[in-house]
Each structure stands twice: as structure tokens, then as C-alpha cells.
Amino acid sequence: MRTCALISCVVVLAAGVALAANPSTAPMHRVSTFSIVCYDSTTGQFGAAVQSHWFKVADVIWAEPGVGAVATQSLVDFAYGPLGLDMMRLGRTADQALAGLLASDPNNDVRQVAMVDRFGNVAAHTGEHCIAEAGHHKGINYSCQANLMRNNTVWDAMAKAFENTDGDLAERMMAALEAAQAEGGDIRGMQSAAMVVVTGKPTGQSWRDRLVDIRVDDSPQPLKELRRLLNITRAYDWMNKGDDFMTAEKFDKAAEAYAKAASLAPHNPEIRFWQAVTLVTVGKVDESLPIFKEVFAKDDSWRVLVPRLVKSNLLPDDKAIIEKIVAQ
Secondary structure, three states: OHHHHHHHHHHHHHHHHHHOOOOOOOOOEEEOOEEEEEEOOOOOOEEEEEEEOOOOHHHHEEEEOOOEEEEEEEEEOOOHHHHHHHHHHOOOOHHHHHHHHHHOOOOHHHEEEEEEEOOOOEEEEEOOOOOOOOEEEEEOOEEEEEOOEOOOOHHHHHHHHHHHOOOOHHHHHHHHHHHHHHOOOEOOOOOEEEEEEEOOOOOOOHHHHEEEEEEEOOOOOHHHHHHHHHHHHHHHHHHHHHHHHHHOOOHHHHHHHHHHHHHHOOOOHHHHHHHHHHHHHOOOHHHHHHHHHHHHHHOOHHHHHOOHHHHOOOOOOOHHHHHHHHOO
16 A cells, blocks of 8 residues: 555656656746645644735635645646645655655746645745745744735735634634735735635535635735625525524524524625524514515515425415515
């Protein structure tokens, strides 16, 4: 088994050599940016987040449950992402994976790459010919890196924000991105941003492994939009918990979960609608009616939907209750 793993690792490294063997064809995409990769030693989660004045910057960050996270930027070779994960999956540390890929890349002097592995080892590289201001800050279980910045204080500001912010991995990464922008950010301005958080171990259900997966491909205010999407992600996490409680017929817990979701996204009519439906399910019809009224006022389509839920057993087959709801 060990021999197979070593052979596989050689194959992966050979692929990296092949990708960059010819300096004239090696990738040189101009995705200059600031980013963070990190590992939460308590939860085992990995995260990566990025912002740039470049379209669709999400392509530069990579994360895999139980393996690690990678950010590849500057005059970027995107292959560092999947190849770095491949090598760490096969047992190489972040340092070993990054060193191997850099050794195979004739243009490593314009690359900026950071990796973190499942043991919390952190590796980072800022090529000497990355566009100034450029640099990185490695801390315990994380690395912040930036290039083409207005100021050379950006990466240290990111590190300070990440270390001093309470909350989950996503919140701390968001704080790091916001701190980078407050410090001057990308000298060209803002255009896109992205964030991913994955579980510490694969669950066998890939849709459950990506806890946060949000991106803003083109916006004049990508960080504000990323912050909004993070909040919506949390709201729908509570919605999903509510659905799970409903399936388990834990109706009171479902009502609590939907209420939490509604508090995070009070202007989202669908969240409010399902909160009201759940209240009816647990026998709190009168408590549900003001919420239904609020939702119907925004869009009458929700009123039309109410009777249809009876057949799906999402509302009681009680004519009086249904009429009371649609009368709001």
C-alpha cells in the first residue's frame, strides 16, 4: 500500500513537471489578489477565501475535506490547486507539496501560493517577481498572502484580524478580507470574491462536506456581497436543520430552527413562509397568521401555494384552517 502511495505521488509530481516544462507555454494568468487559507484545529475544518480586481477569482482557492486548502495567485498557474491537494491527500505535508510543485515550475518567481494540510502545517511562497506590494504572513494553522496591493501592510492586517476575531472559520476569514480592504487592498480596486469551508473529514455525502461555498464573480462591492451571502448561507443552514427536524417529527425544534433562519434573513419571504407553515404544524395557527399576512402582502403567489401543501402533508387537511390562512 505504501509503495502504491509513493508511486502515485511521483505520478502527481510528474504531472506538475509536465504542466510547467515549457516556459513559453506555462500559465501566466494575471489573477493578482489577496487571500487566506486556514485550518481549525478544534473542528478540523479547512477554509479559503479571496478577493481581487479580476473576474471570477473563486478559481484560485481549493479545499478538500480531510486533506487541506490551497490558494494559488499572482501570475497564476491554477494547477497548483488540484495538484497540491493530490499530493497532500497522498501523505505529503504542505511544505513538501509546495516545494515539489515550485521545483517543477520555471516561472515560480511570479507565483504566490499558500497551502495548509490536515495536521495544520502551513506553507507559503511569494515569488521575488510578484508585482509589488507583495508578501505573506504565516501564523498557526493559517497563511495570509497578497500581491499588487496598494500598501505593504495588507497581509499583516489580515493576520491580525483573523487572530483577533471571534466566531467560526468563515467569520474569521471574512474579517481578514475586510481588514485587507480597509488597509488599501488591491491597488486596482475590487471586482470578485469567494469563500469555501469544508468539513474536517469526508462524510461520504459530498453535498454535506462543503459547509460554505459562496462566490461573487463580478461586483463593484464584492466583499459586501460576500458578507450578505455568508449571512444567507447561515440562514439556510438553519432552514435545512428545520427540514431535518420536520422529517424526524420534532416539530417544536423545527419551529425554533425556522425562527432562527428568519431572524438572519427577515426580508426573505420564503423563509418566513416556511416558518409560518411549521407553526401551523405544531398547532400554533394564530401565531402563524401575522407571518402569512406579511408574506402574502409581498407576493400573492404564496397564498396560492397554501392549499397545495395539504396533499403533500405539509399542512393539515383541515378546511377551516386553510381558509383562515388564505384569508390573511
